[in-house]
Amino acid sequence: MKKNIVNCFFIGIVALFSGCAADLTDVLAPSPLSLEELEKRMNAASDPQGHFASSKSYIMKQEIKELYWLNDDVIRMVEVKFEKPDKFALITYDDNQPASVFCTDGNSGWVAYYKDRKIVRLDEAGLRRMRALASLGTPGAGGYSSVFKDVQVYKCTNEEGRFFRIDCKGPELSEPISFYVDADDYLLRRVKMNFQLPGGKSSRYENIILGYELRDGVRVPMKTRIIQDGIKQDSRVIYYNLNPVIPAGDFLPPVF
Numbered sequence: 001m002k003k004n005i006v007n008c009f010f011i012g013i014v015a016l017f018s019g020c021a022a023d024l025t026d027v028l029a030p031s032p033l034s035l036e037e038l039e040k041r042m043n044a045a046s047d048p049q050g051h052f053a054s055s056k057s058y059i060m061k062q063e064i065k066e067l068y069w070l071n072d073d074v075i076r077m078v079e080v081k082f083e084k085p086d087k088f089a090l091i092t093y094d095d096n097q098p099a100s101v102f103c104t105d106g107n108s109g110w111v112a113y114y115k116d117r118k119i120v121r122l123d124e125a126g127l128r129r130m131r132a133l134a135s136l137g138t139p140g141a142g143g144y145s146s147v148f149k150d151v152q153v154y155k156c157t158n159e160e161g162r163f164f165r166i167d168c169k170g171p172e173l174s175e176p177i178s179f180y181v182d183a184d185d186y187l188l189r190r191v192k193m194n195f196q197l198p199g200g201k202s203s204r205y206e207n208i209i210l211g212y213e214l215r216d217g218v219r220v221p222m223k224t225r226i227i228q229d230g231i232k233q234d235s236r237v238i239y240y241n242l243n244p245v246i247p248a249g250d251f252l253p254p255v256f
Helices: 006-014 035-046 124-136
Strands: 027-030 057-067 074-083 087-094 097-104 109-113 118-121 150-158 161-169 177-182 188-196 202-215 218-228 231-242
Touching (some): 035 218, 097 124
Antiparallel strands (some): 027 150, 057 074, 057 231, 074 087, 097 109, 109 118, 150 161, 161 177, 177 188, 202 218
16 A cells, blocks of 8 residues: 655654654554554545655755744755655755755765765665655655554544554664644644664654645645754745656765
8 A cells, every 4th residue: 555654754854953842641542543544544635636656756945943042043954855766865054055965876875064075875774774764755655664663553632632643663763753643634743752862862852743735736744843852943845846857966975
């Protein structure tokens, strides 16, 4: 069964660049829907005409604003490029200049840092993580179970309403990622996760979707709020295009 998980991808990439979320008390019960049926309804809600699932490539840009009370806000941009079957590039910009890029041409993967003029070739573990990230945004890809090793679905109620909670585990994850899907319209509303930072420090991350818009027939989470380790960030999609022609060199590291 094919499934569009574009929404969890769009918010998932922001986790790579975000800086304690308010706790909710989840009351869980067995889900009345199977994972397959829930994914089918989510797909119909987010990609009603199948435009994303049938696309061959896309480009998406997000503006991410890091919010401070006393100091000036910090704004950066993230650009994602994808081409089937498995070419992927994720570029961050500071002051409209590229700062770093994660990319793969489908065979090898790299991380490049512009300030240091440094390129690191990914090892097998790093390449697997990049492919897992890219697979979340692959048009027409399989569902959660094709990305994560262990997936559980629950009926969930908390202070914000009624949801389906999808808990996902994988070999690269120390703890599950929880996806909260609205029980009425089947749109993704929240993602929560804990993960290990370099050095073994634990970090809490939460992404809340504030609004959707219909773009090229796809309901895109245009505005999200990220809360991580006491830092708040607001993200908005500023550009979204299906089926662009992307030069092959865009999936290779820069030449310094």
